[in-house]
Amino acid sequence: MENGHKSSATTKILDKVLELLDSEGVFGTDRDQPVVVFKHPKELTTEIPDLDLEAPITDEKQLWDVVRRIIQHCVKTSHPYFLNQLYGGLDPYGLAGAWISEALNTNQYTYEVAPAFTLAELAVLKRVLNLIGFQNGDGIFAPGGSIANMFAIALARYKMDPTTKNRGISHLPPLVMLTSEESHYSMLKAAHWFGVGTDNVIRVKTDERGRMIPSALVESIESALSAGKKPFFVNATAGTTVLGAFDPLAQIADVCEKYQLWMHVDACWGGSLMFSDKYSAILKDTHRADSLAWNPHKMLGAPLQCSILVIKEKGLLHQCNSAAATYLFQQDKFYDTAFDTGDKSVQCGRKVDAFKLWLMWSVRGQTGFARLVDNCMDVSRYFMSRIKEMEGFILVLPEFQCTNICFWYIPPSLRSATERNQEWWSKVSEVAPKIKERMIMAGSLMIGYQPLKHRNLPNFFRLVTTCHPPPTTADMEHVIKEIVEKGADL
Secondary structure, three states: OHHHOOOOHHHHHHHHHHHHHHHOOOOOOOOOOOOOOOOOHHHHHHHOHHHHOOOOOOOHHHHHHHHHHHHHOOOOOOOOOEEOOOOOOOOHHHHHHHHHHHHHOOOOOOOOOOHHHHHHHHHHHHHHHHHHOOOOOEEEEEOOHHHHHHHHHHHHHHHHOOOHHHHOOOOOOOEEEEEEOOOOOHHHHHHHHOOOOHHHEEEEOEOOOOOEOHHHHHHHHHHHHHOOOEEEEEEEEEOOOOOOOEOOHHHHHHHHHHHOOEEEEEOOOHHHHHHOOOOHHHHOOHHHOOEEEEOOOOOOOOOOOOEEEEEOOOOHHHHHHOOOOOOOOOOOOOOOHHHOHHHHOOOOOOOOOHHHHHHHHHHHHHHHHHHHHHHHHHHHHHHHHHHHOOOOEEEOOOOOOOOOEEEEEOOHHHOOOOOOOHHHHHHHHOHHHHHHHHHHHHOOOEEEEEEEHHHOEEEEEEEOOOOOOOOOHHHHHHHHHHHHHHHOOO
C-alpha cells in the first residue's frame, strides 16, 4: 500500500463491511428496492438464528452471511421512501466524519486526548452561537436532544439558586417547569430525573395551530405562584414533534423576562431552518432565550447522534457541572487547560459528535445547508398543496410551519357519510394503522401516524421530509399513490 503501510486485519474487515453495505443498497437511493423487509420477531429469530451468542462464530463465511442477513432486515433509513421519523438518510460527508472519529476512538473530554477534535467542536459551536445570536455564549455536544434539554434544566436550576448544586432542592418550595402541551416528552422525564416531579410540569395550552398561548403561560405561572410553588424554567418549542409548530418566541421571552424565568428553546427539530433565508424568520427571536437545543441528526442528516446545547452566558456550563476530577482536569498541565471542555458536561466519557458536522459544514457551507433545507421545506409544501384539494384527504391543520404534514385519509367506503360522528371518526382512526401495515409488509413506504388525545384527534398520518436523500415532488406523488392504493378497499 502507499506510504509503506501494509493492509491490516482491520482494513480487510472494513473493506468487507463496505462491500456488504454497498451490495445491499444501504447507501443508494434505488426507489425500486424495498425500504424494509419486515418480519415479526418470531420469524426474524428463525431467519437469523445466530444472534443468541451461545458460541463464537468461527467460520468467516458464516459470520459474513449472518451480517448480510442482519443488514437485509434493517430498515433502510436512507431510502427516499423512509418518511417515518424526524430523521432520515444521512449526509455522506457526515458518515465519513463519523467513521473517522470512530476509528480514532478517543474521548471528547480533554485537549490532551482529542486535540484536533476539540478545536473542531469549538469551531462548530462558534458558528452555531453566531447563527442563534448568542454573541458571548457557550455550548456543548450532548448525547441526544433529550439530554440537551436536561442540560438546560440543570443550568436553569443552578442559575436560580447556585446552592442547589451542594444542598439539593429540599430547602426550596416545590419547583415548577412550564412547557406547551405539544412539547416533547423529555420534559416529563427530566422532571422525574431532577426531582421536580412530573406533577410539577405544567402543560401550557396551545392555539389551533399547536403553538403555546402566551396569556395561558402567564396564567399558569400565576397559578403556580399562588399555590406557593416556584417556577424556574420555561420551555418553548421550535418545531413540535407531531404538528411541527413553533411557539411565539418573542412573546414568551417577554413573559420570562417579567417573571425572571429561564427561557429554553427546544429547537431539536426545527432548528435547521436557521440556515435558510427563505424560512429562518420563524427563528429570529432565538437570541432572547437563555439556551437552545438543536439536533443536526434530524432534518439536516448528520449521522446519529449529533445534538447541541448552546447557552447565552459563557462560563455557566462549567460552574454548574464542574466536578474538577483531578485525574483528568489538572490545572498544572503543560498546555492551556481552558481547552479541556469535558468538565462542562455531566458526562465523563463523551463521544466525538462534532467532527461529522464539522466535515459536512466544511464541504457544504451555510449556502449548501440552506439549499438542502429549502428543498426539504418546498417539497413538503408541494405535498400539502396536492392533498389539500384531493378527494379523500383531510388536513389536520390548514397550514404547517415545518416539514410535518399531518392528514387523514378517508377511504371511499367512508366518504358518503352524512354525519361525521364519533362512530365515523372511530372508523377513520383505524385507517392509518391498517394502511401503514400494508405498506410496511410490501416494503413500499414508511410513514408515521399517531393520535393527539388532548385535542381529541384520532389517528392521522404524519409525513415528514428531511434533507437526505433530497426529496422530490415525484416522491410525494408516490406517497399519495401508495396511500390511495393501499386504502382503496378499507
